[in-house]
Amino acid sequence: MKKHLITLIVAVSAVIHAQAADLASQRPGYWKPDMEKTLALAKKANREMDELEQAMMGAMVVEFQKDKMFVHGPPGLAAAPPLPYKLTAVDEAANSLTLSAGGKEMNVRFDKGQMALNDPESGWTIFNRMSKEDFAKRGAGGERTEAEGGENAPAAGKIEDISAEPIPDTPAAGKVHGKEFKVEKATLNSGVGTLKLQQGEGLFGDMQFTIFLFDEGQNEVDGKTITVKPNQGSTTAHIHMSRMVEKGRVPQNDSFTGKFAMKLEFGTAKDDKIPGKIHLRVPDEAGSFVSGTFEAEIK
Numbered sequence: 360m361k362k363h364l365i366t367l368i369v370a371v372s373a374v375i376h377a378q379a380a381d382l383a384s385q386r387p388g389y390w391k392p393d394m395e396k397t398l399a400l401a402k403k404a405n406r407e408m409d410e411l412e413q414a415m416m417g418a419m420v421v422e423f424q425k426d427k428m429f430v431h432g433p434p435g436l437a438a439a440p441p442l443p444y445k446l447t448a449v450d451e452a453a454n455s456l457t458l459s460a461g462g463k464e465m466n467v468r469f470d471k472g473q474m475a476l477n478d479p480e481s482g483w484t485i486f487n488r489m490s491k492e493d494f495a496k497r498g499a500g501g502e503r504t505e506a507e508g509g510e511n512a513p514a515a516g517k518i519e520d521i522s523a524e525p526i527p528d529t530p531a532a533g534k535v536h537g538k539e540f541k542v543e544k545a546t547l548n549s550g551v552g553t554l555k556l557q558q559g560e561g562l563f564g565d566m567q568f569t570i571f572l573f574d575e576g577q578n579e580v581d582g583k584t585i586t587v588k589p590n591q592g593s594t595t596a597h598i599h600m601s602r603m604v605e606k607g608r609v610p611q612n613d614s615f616t617g618k619f620a621m622k623l624e625f626g627t628a629k630d631d632k633i634p635g636k637i638h639l640r641v642p643d644e645a646g647s648f649v650s651g652t653f654e655a656e657i658k
Contacts (some may be wrong), residue, residue: 361428386428386456389485389494390421393473396484400483413615419475420494421486422616425573428458429597431614442550443571469530484536494616518589518620526622526636531556531651535566535602536643545655547580547633554623556637556649559603568649569599570623580625585595588620589642596621598641618642631657 363628394417401408408416422429426446444458455468466477474486531542544557544564553574559565572585575594587595598619601610619641626634633655640648 381617383414385426386423386467388423388475389489390423390474390628391434391484391489391493392416393487396485397483400485406482413653416481416484418633420489421474422494425575428465429571444555495628517616518642520590521620521622521638521640522586522588524622524637524638526624527651528636529651531637531649533639533647533649533651534645535568535600535647536633537647538566538602538643540566540649542649542651542653545653547637547655549580553656554635556653564603566602567600569601570621570637570639571599581628583625586625587619589618589620589640596623597617597638600641600643600647612644613641615641628657633657 360397388530392631394413397416398408398413418432420431428444428446441541444460446456447459447472448457449463451454453468454470458465458467464479468475468477472488474488476484476486478484531545533540542556543559544555544556546557547553548555554570554572555566555567556570557564564656572580583594598615598621599612600615603610617640620635621639623639624636634652636649636652638650640646
C-alpha cells in the first residue's frame with residue numbers, strides 16, 4: 360500500500376512540475392487578439408464595443424519577455440507606449456498568471472494554444488500567437504530600408520557596435536528624424552523601469568526617447584552599465600522614439616526591439632536624482648541618435 364501511495368505521489372508531483380514547465384514555455388513571444396472570439400465574449404457579458412474600440416484592440420499586440428508582459432498599442436501611436444506588467448504569481452493548476460503594473464493587476468490564462476487576458480476595466484480578450492516576423496512588420500521590430508542619415512549619424516541598417524566606445528562628457532544631444540535633439544528633461548521611473556529623455560514641455564514634449572529597461576528599480580541600476588549590440592535581439596531593453604508633428608495632438612512613434620546599439624551608464628543616486636551617460640543609435644531611415652550626459656529625476 361505504501362509503495363503504491365509513494366508511486367502516486369511521485370506521479371502527481373511529476374504532472375505538477377510538467378504543468379509548470381509547460382506554462383513557462385507557453386508565454387514567451389508575441390500574441391494578437393482574436394477579435395471574433397473576443398467580441399463573442401463581450402456580447403455574452405453585455406459589454407458593448409464601438410468601432411473605434413474594436414479597431415484599437417485589433418491593432419494591439421501582447422509581448423512576453425522573461426517575467427514581463429508588454430502591451431503594444433496601435434503602431435505609430437505614442438499616446439500609450441507599451442507598459443511592462445511584471446509577473447507576480449503563477450497558478451500551475453489553473454494554467455494562469457497574475458501580472459501587475461502601477462497597482463493594476465491582470466490575469467492571463469493559457470488553453471489549447473490560445474491566451475486569454477482579463478483586464479478589470481475591459482474584460483476578457485482572446486489572443487492567438489503571432490510570429491516575430493509579423494510583429495516586425497507592424498512597425499515594432501526596427502526594420503528599415505537603407506538611407507543616409509544626418510551629420511554624425513549612421514545610415515539605416517548600418518548601426519555599428521558602440522559598446523567599447525567612450526561616451527562624450529557633453530550634455531546629451533543628437534537627432535530625431537533629421538531634426539536637432541537636446542535632452543532638456545530626463546526621468547527614471549523605477550516602478551516600471553523606463554528612462555525618458557525629452558526635449559520640450561508637457562507630457563510628450565517635442566521629441567523623446569523612452570528606454571524600457573528589463574532591470575528596474577534604483578538599486579538595480581545604480582552604478583550599472585547596460586550595453587546592447589546591433590546584431591543581437593534585445594531582451595535587455597526596448598526603445599521608443601517619438602516626435603510631435605504639425606497639427607498633431609499626440610506624437611508619432613517608432614519602436615525598436617532589436618538592431619539598435621546602446622551603451623547606457625548610470626552613476627550613484629542622490630536626493631532622488633541619478634546621473635548617467637548614454638550613446639544610443641537606432642536603425643531608422645534618418646539615423647536618429649542621442650549621445651552624452653544627463654541627470655534623471657527618480658520617480
